[in-house]
Amino acid sequence: QLQLQESGPGLVKPSETLSLTCTVSGGSISSSSYYWGWIRQPPGKGLEWIGSIYYSGNTYYSPSLKSRVTISVDTSKNQFSLKLSSVTAADTAVYYCARVWLQWFYFDYWGQGTLVTVSS
Amino acid sequence: DIQMTQSPSSLSASVGDRVTITCRASQSISSYLSWYLQRPGKAPKVLIYGASSVQGGVPSRFSGSGSGTDFTLTISSLQPEDFATYYCQQSYSTPWTFGQGTKVEIK
Numbered sequence: 061q062l063q064l065q066e067s068g069p070g071l072v073k074p075s076e077t078l079s080l081t082c083t084v085s086g087g088s089i090s091s092s093s094y095y096w097g098w099i100r101q102p103p104g105k106g107l108e109w110i111g112s113i114y115y116s117g118n119t120y121y122s123p124s125l126k127s128r129v130t131i132s133v134d135t136s137k138n139q140f141s142l143k144l145s146s147v148t149a150a151d152t153a154v155y156y157c158a159r160v161w162l163q164w165f166y167f168d169y170w171g172q173g174t175l176v177t178v179s180s
Numbered sequence: 181d182i183q184m185t186q187s188p189s190s191l192s193a194s195v196g197d198r199v200t201i202t203c204r205a206s207q208s209i210s211s212y213l214s215w216y217l218q219r220p221g222k223a224p225k226v227l228i229y230g231a232s233s234v235q236g237g238v239p240s241r242f243s244g245s246g247s248g249t250d251f252t253l254t255i256s257s258l259q260p261e262d263f264a265t266y267y268c269q270q271s272y273s274t275p276w277t278f279g280q281g282t283k284v285e286i287k
Contacts, residue, residue, distance in 0.1 A: 165271030166214035
């Protein structure tokens with residue numbers, strides 16, 4: 061059974077960089093059938109796609125966040141990571157990692173999510 | 181960006197009711213439409229992909245239809261565990277976007 065687990069600091073100061081890692085178990089991140097992605101959800105609000113990455117390193121980012129986002133992959137550790145720079149309180153959210161099935165580009169497996177609060 | 185608009189934003193229903201939620205895209209997205217269920221404090225879970233294909237393990241009371249710009253999620257007989265928030269998502273073009281959500285509450 062595929063599992064995804066987010067990890068990283070739960071509190072980040074304004075103007076600093078948010079860093080999260082998603083560890084994939086029960087399957088290979090190097091599969092040619094999937095992308096891997098990050099989605100966030102501010103408290104009480106809806107879902108926002110941040111970006112996605114292929115095991116080769118090919119990335120797609122949301123234009124609204126592109127200037128601040130970097131997503132990378134480490135196939136040796138079966139992990140992919142998110143960095144979001146210059147954070148503000150508006151970046152406070154539950155951050156989810158998920159697998160994207162390439163045939164229809166939908167999120168078929170999700171991590172449990174991790175709350176990141178931006179506050180001094 | 182393609183805008184996804186769900187209606188209604190919320191609804192009240194009883195166990196056993198037939199429930200329909202609609203999702204409209206701001207431009208044609210072919211059949212690149214998925215539906216997710218999210219219970220409080222939990223990650224979303226996919227129900228439908230490709231507008232009408234039911235994800236493995238999802239009960240048969242869930243069905244999806246539509247193509248182009250107008251889509252529908254139907255729950256044929258609402259069960260207690262179905263009271264949650266539902267989101268549609270387009271994957272026709274990046275940035276992939278979600279609807280604002282439809283909260284299904286107990287009447």
